[in-house]
Amino acid sequence: MPEISHGKLWTWLDQRVGLADFAKLAKKKRVPVHRHALWYYFGGMTLFLFAVQVVTGILLLFYYRPSAEEAYESVQFLMAEVEFGWLIRSIHAWSANLMIFVLFVHLFSVWLLKAYRPPREITWFSGMALLGIALAFGFTGYLLPWNELAYFATKVGTEITGAVPLVGSFLLRLLRGGDEVTGATLTRFYGIHVAVLPALVTVLMSLHLFLVQKHGMSVPPSIERRGNDPRTMPFVPNFLLRDVVGWLSALAVLAALAAFLPTELGKKADPFAPAPAGIKPEWYFMFMFQTLKYLPSHILGLEGEVVGVVGFGLGGVFLVLIPFLDRRAARGEPSPLFTLIGIGVIAYVLLLTYLGYTASPTK
């Protein structure tokens, strides 16, 4: 192959940074093409929406004030007075929701295509950690405007940690920065939202992306079993350009949502007002919230919420350990049981989320 001639700047940089190594790497990377290849785009789309979060989040920091006395007013000012303040905040809120949605699509497609098989277990674990961090971002960010809905959602959400056996009450105080949800909780959540979680994400996302580069895209076992290697396409530019189409589609949806359904602020939190009727958590916590509603107050002598919390905890552990539990997939054999469990979980989440929005909240 003839050497491509490069400009002086390229040569200067290459001698100091080693650009040629990167160029070689980019040229070598190929992506399999098959009928399930559509699902490859959702990880990249999550990354894109996360980048939107970083940019809009930094912009919001310029006006936001993290205290119980000022938080609500500063967001009100941002929405009403600052030019395009409403847009930046709406994009941040909508992009968060879209990111979690795309993240769930990514998770379940990886699950059903068994992409967690060896040697990709650590990619799965780091993805699970990133899911946890994304949910923590959502939970802490929800409180920051200090409005009524967020106040009570946080009260309930943190109270649930109190139901964790043994360390519950300690965790509760640690999370709230005291016994109740107060300005101390807001300050704590703010610190977690803008410093702790971004630091964790940086480390885990680097690991996740490094492993994806190292192992390449996983080919689903059903395609693998056909024997002949699937066709591939170069990552640069073929796959990357398709990725960009996905990002632009996400951006279009985001812009439409932010412009036509701007995020509302609601009423300022008042610790001495009753919880408003129709109080809801963010939709991605809805299936758990709705499950807690259906649990009776006592199950086999234990408080219902303790059973619920321990149940979801065990579910989470199961989810993380799937690569070790699914021995058949690890051997390259079909594992219909884990496909079935995956579909069951999707159905459960969809059904409970649906009930959460349609079942009468007052009966």
Added chain:
Amino acid sequence: MGERALEPETTRRGFVNWLLGTSAAAFLISVAYPVGRYLVPPKTGESTAASVTLPMKPDDVKPNTGQIFKFGNRPAILVRTPAGDLRAFSAVCTHLNCTVQYRTDLSHIWCACHNGHFDLNGQNIAGPPPRPLDAMVVNARGNQIVVSKTA
């Protein structure tokens, strides 16, 4: 080179590694302990108020209504039953800590968060709450309502 000749070397190295390892561990503990303690919020004194006088007159509280008032640093609810009795309870739902409210249409106390119902004695009658609401003592003295904790 014989095994024996290496032995004093490896022992010395082992000792230095052990020293290095323990001092690294000691360093980590000396950092982690203060940071851990720092993150745990200090205990603030529970409100010691044994009773509060409400900023309203008994006659202003209509039958079949309820309202939230501050009892120390926690919300409590004052209810005038349809029969005319004044009662007060802690307004903190025993399920997950939300603040309850009085439902005029049901004539009892209700929590919006997870649809918990309490009767006019504070007993949990439906939904997930595991315990009754803590009852308080209401005294209407002339123009004042005084609510106090049960002893």
